[in-house]
Amino acid sequence: xxxxxxxxxxxxxxxxxxxxxxxxxxADLRTPAFxxxxxxxxEVTRAYDHAERGFAGWRRTNPLARAAxxxxxxxxxxxxxxxxxxxxxTENGKTRAEAHGETLKAADFLEYYALLVGRGGYGTxxxxxxxxxxxxxxxxxxxxxxAVTPWNDPLITPARKxxxxxxxxxxxxxxxxxxxxxxxxxxxxxxxDAGLPAGVLGVVTGRTARIGSALLGDAxxxxxxxxxxxxxxxxxxxxxxxxxxxxxxELGGKNASxxxxxxxxxxxxxxxxxxxxxxxxxxxxATSRVVVERSVAEEFTRLLLAEVARIEPGAPLAAGTGMGPxxxxxxxxxVLGHIEGAVKRGATVLAGGDVPADxxxxxxxxxxxxxxxxxxxxxxxxxxxxxxxxxxxxxxxSFEEAVAAVNDSGFGLAAxxxxxxxxxxxxxxxxxxxxxxxxxxxxxxxxxxxxxGGFHASGSPFKEQGTEALHFYTRVKTVAIHYGA
Ligand code: NAD
Numbered sequence: 001x002x003x004x005x006x007x008x009x010x011x012x013x014x015x016x017x018x019x020x021x022x023x024x025x026x027a028d029l030r031t032p033a034f035x036x037x038x039x040x041x042x043e044v045t046r047a048y049d050h051a052e053r054g055f056a057g058w059r060r061t062n063p064l065a066r067a068a069x070x071x072x073x074x075x076x077x078x079x080x081x082x083x084x085x086x087x088x089x090t091e092n093g094k095t096r097a098e099a100h101g102e103t104l105k106a107a108d109f110l111e112y113y114a115l116l117v118g119r120g121g122y123g124t125x126x127x128x129x130x131x132x133x134x135x136x137x138x139x140x141x142x143x144x145x146x147a148v149t150p151w152n153d154p155l156i157t158p159a160r161k162x163x164x165x166x167x168x169x170x171x172x173x174x175x176x177x178x179x180x181x182x183x184x185x186x187x188x189x190x191x192x193d194a195g196l197p198a199g200v201l202g203v204v205t206g207r208t209a210r211i212g213s214a215l216l217g218d219a220x221x222x223x224x225x226x227x228x229x230x231x232x233x234x235x236x237x238x239x240x241x242x243x244x245x246x247x248x249x250e251l252g253g254k255n256a257s258x259x260x261x262x263x264x265x266x267x268x269x270x271x272x273x274x275x276x277x278x279x280x281x282x283x284x285x286a287t288s289r290v291v292v293e294r295s296v297a298e299e300f301t302r303l304l305l306a307e308v309a310r311i312e313p314g315a316p317l318a319a320g321t322g323m324g325p326x327x328x329x330x331x332x333x334x335v336l337g338h339i340e341g342a343v344k345r346g347a348t349v350l351a352g353g354d355v356p357a358d359x360x361x362x363x364x365x366x367x368x369x370x371x372x373x374x375x376x377x378x379x380x381x382x383x384x385x386x387x388x389x390x391x392x393x394x395x396x397x398s399f400e401e402a403v404a405a406v407n408d409s410g411f412g413l414a415a416x417x418x419x420x421x422x423x424x425x426x427x428x429x430x431x432x433x434x435x436x437x438x439x440x441x442x443x444x445x446x447x448x449x450x451x452x453g454g455f456h457a458s459g460s461p462f463k464e465q466g467t468e469a470l471h472f473y474t475r476v477k478t479v480a481i482h483y484g485a
Contacts, residue, residue, distance in 0.1 A: 002034050004181070006205045007188045008043065009050035010198020015039050021207065023182060026093040026325045027315050027364040033090045036181045039206040041214035047173050047202030048218045051144045054199025055171035059141050061197075063169070067118025070167055072194030074110035077103055077187070084155070084186045089316035091180045092154055093324040093365065094279050096317050105448065106159035106187060112448045113167035116467065123476075132484025139474040141169030142246075143222030146215070148175045148236070150228040151327050152282045152387075154183035160448075161225045162187065164469040166200065170222075174203045175215055177228075179328055181205045221245055223472065225464075227284075230385075230457055237460070248462040248472050250453060252385040253413030255443045256289040258402045258428070261296050263418035267440065269303035272391070275416065275442035277311050277369045280323050281389040282331075284458075285414040285436060285444035288386055290393045291405045297395040301350065304371065304393075308351045311369045313361065325364040326388055332365035335388030339370055342381040342392070348373040352389070377408060385411070399424055407433045412455030414443040435459060 003020065005012040014020075015037035022032035039047075058066070077084065081103040088099035123138035145165045149157040158174055165172050176184035181203075188203045204215060216239065224240050226233050227250040240247040257275060259268045275287035292300050314321035326332040332355075339353050352370035355361075367389055375382050375392040382392055396402050406415050416438040417428040425439045435454040436446060446452050446465065453463035462472040 001032050004034050004036050004185055006037050006039070006181075006185060007192060007201065007203045008039075008047050009202065010192070013037065015206075016043060021178065021205065023091050023179070024328065025090050026327050027090075029329065029365070030363055034087075034182050036185070036205040039204055039211060041211050044204050044206065044211045044214040045218065047204055048144060048220050050199030051171040051173050051202055052220050054197060054201075055141070055144055057197055058166075058171060058200045059169040061169070063122070063167075064118045066167060066169065067114035069191065069194050069196050070110045070114035070163060073187075073190040073196070074107040074114070076190040076193055077107040077110070080186070080190070081107075084183070086317065087186065088155055088180075088183045089324070091182050092151060093316055093327050094282075095321050095324050098279055098324075099316070102153060102156050106155045108448045109156070109159040109163040113163040116470070117167035126478075128480060130480070130482065133480055133482045135478065135480040137476050137478050139168070139470070140477055142473065142475050143170060144220050145170045145172045145473065146175065146221050146224045147172055148224070148226045148228065149177060149184065151177035151179040152279065152284070154180035155187060157227050158184045158187050160464055160469075161227075162191070162201065165225070165473045166191070166196070168470055168473040170473055171200045172202075174201065176203065176205065178208065224248070225472065226250070246462070246472065247460060248464070249460040250284065250464060251458055252387075252411055253284045253286075253454060253458050254289060254383065254385055254409045254411040255285055255287050255414040255434070256291050256406045256409075257287040257416040257443060258406060258418065259290065259292040259296065259300050260399065260402070260417065260419040260421070260424055261293040262420050263296070264420065264440070265296060265300050265303055268418035269300060269307050271416075271418070271440070271442055272304060273307035273311070275444060276391040277308070277323055277389050278442075278444065280326055280367070281391075282327060282387055283444045285446075286387075287416065287443045288391055289382060289405075290391055291402045292393060292395055293402065294395040294397055297393070301373065301393060305351055308369050308371055313356050313366050313368060315360070315364075323369060323389065325361075325366045327365070329365050331388070332367055335367055335386055335390060338381050338384070338386045338388070339372070339390060342372055342375060342379055345379055347375050347379065347381065347392070350393075377405065383409065399427070403428065403431045407431075410457045413458035414438065414454070416441060416443045435463070
């Protein structure tokens with residue numbers, strides 16, 4: 001087991017109490033893989049003390065100098081990608097290839113916002129009815145940002161938040177998920193090694209039940225960016241609204257892929273399999289519902305099952321593994337519970353539905369890729385987020401019925417349509433009530449410069465990624481200067 005210290009006030013520290021929290025390897029639960037400090041509430045408050053001081057200097061640092069730190073950190077992530085990917089795969093369970101891709105994309109986030117902020121402007125000049133008056137709107141950082149992140153993309157999610165927040169001149173307190181704190185600490189180390197001044201970033205590892213009040217209650221929090229479950233996100237949204245603190249929430253999804261009768265069916269099957277079972281379905285944008293036009297339902301199902309049969313669950317770091325384990329025993333049990341519930345209601349298991357028989361995998365949180373048929377819209381597995389390698393199929397009779405099925409959900413994160421008909425593609429893009437729309441593409445997989453975020457219960461008014469993200473991390477000040485006599 002490796003001990004990984006956390007970053008507070010520019011120092012790598014253990015908890016003052018000497019207490020640690022074990023981090024499991026979901027591929028083999030017998031021995032913990034890492035341990036991280038279990039900070040106490042007063043140590044969390046200290047992270048805010050440092051962040052407050054760090055912000056005072058960082059906001060005045062020239063944006064080009066801030067950009068240089070981010071660019072340096074990006075280069076370090078690329079240089080260290082092999083080792084970082086191993087740690088991501090070890091604490092999260094995704095495959096080495098997935099973890100490597102995640103590391104490079106985290107580097108892209110840093111590089112993108114370094115360019116955007118370093119080489120861009122910070123406001124606009126405006127006309128003014130008053131003569132000899134120059135008026136401008138300038139964007140300023142907002143202060144200390146609390147970033148709370150989940151376990152499923154343990155490096156990208158912090159990078160997606162920290163890159164725009166820091167580039168814009170804010171300080172950040174990062175609270176990574178308890179299951180996967182080591183990935184976020186790699187990001188912190190890259191930023192620290194690239195010269196991020198002390199205090200501008202603090203990483204708080206600890207037990208949420210113990211440090212929750214110190215973490216959420218600090219009066220110096222200017223904004224909260226949260227990615228995670230609706231259960232926690234909705235609670236935080238209400239709490240911070242009452243304190244007039246801006247809140248960005250990236251929450252759950254129940255993403256549908258629609259296969260129309262004219263689609264290229266082999267391509268649709270290949271793409272849906274990737275969208276549903278990449279990262280063992282543990283992506284907020286993963287396809288978990290497939291709505292297929294009845295005339296091609298049988299053929300599409302046959303092709304999809306052939307694709308699924310090729311996905312081999314295995315150890316994350318082993319060569320040739322197609323899908324790793326789920327992130328924790330609790331999560332695996334929840335996913336198996338969803339499958340069991342669907343079967344009890346009459347769903348047919350067309351593939352998977354159970355844990356692999358392979359003895360080598362017996363100590364990990366594995367679930368075989370699962371396809372369920374005979375599911376209707378009132379099944380929990382059709383309505384609730386499963387967040388695992390489970391996809392349910394439902395046949396419809398028309399484009400209109402398909403769009404209605406997509407929109408018959410409290411969520412609104414991502415949706416895809418497979419068709420060769422331009423009109424159907426454009427109508428789908430206009431009518432689907434989701435923040436991310438894909439045509440003949442996977443529901444996940446958006447570049448760093450693509451605005452990202454869900455509608456309805458999946459999100460909040462602030463998008464992440466691209467130039468949109470900077471709206472959340474900045475405030476606008478309007479300045480009028482009269483220079484006449
Ligand atoms: P979670 O809500 O359980 O935890 C998210 C984070 O909140 C973790 O860091 C956790 O420790 C912290 N947390 C939990 N309770 C807290 C409390 N009382 N006070 C302060 N912090 C608290 O979510 P999870 O299980 O880690 O992640 C899976 C969820 O994340 C899924 O619902 C998934 O859809 C969602 N997600 C959404 C997106 C998106 O962009 N929409 C992306 C990835 C994941």
